[in-house]
């Protein structure tokens with residue numbers, strides 16, 4: 177299964193981008209051993225519309241356009257479901273074992289994600305109940321993807 181990230185907001189060159197890339201590279205290298213492949217990061221600019229609802233709707237339209245057909249859609253939202261790392265790894269492994277070919281994990285912009293995406297989403301998960309800036313969320317989910325691969329492959333990176 178190929179896993180991609182969709183992000184509203186671009187990461188400029190700097191420490192956040194370096195760290196996110198470091199974990200995504202590790203994920204890309206280790207993933208094939210457990211039949212997971214890193215697809216890509218799709219970054220879009222935040223909408224410049226004046227109303228928040230319009231901004232979110234426009235951003236959701238860009239996500240819908242880049243979502244591969246039949247892809248599993250996971251939204252990141254602080255109000256989502258809390259999963260520990262083994263549960264996240266199991267979730268990813270379950271979709272892989274069901275034969276899903278694509279998964280997209282979406283990170284919203286300053287306004288969050290549009291309500292229409294919540295109807296389409298397969299799962300909404302949080303990375304803790306505090307609100308993080310999208311740059312840190314990118315790093316956190318990249319690390320959790322790498323960690324999920326190590327859990328699924330029995331690699332000792334994840335220790336309980």
Ligand SMILES: C[S@@+](CC[C@H](N)C(=O)[O-])C[C@H]1O[C@@H](n2cnc3c(N)ncnc32)[C@H](O)[C@@H]1O
Nearest residue numbers: 252253254283284287288302303304306307308
């Ligand atoms: C700065 S936050 C936007 C918060 C926005 N005001 C809201 O109410 O959703 C940017 C994005 O980071 C992600 N995010 C921030 N904190 C998160 C958390 N604790 N768990 C999961 N995702 C989070 C979400 O995708 C969110 O849309």
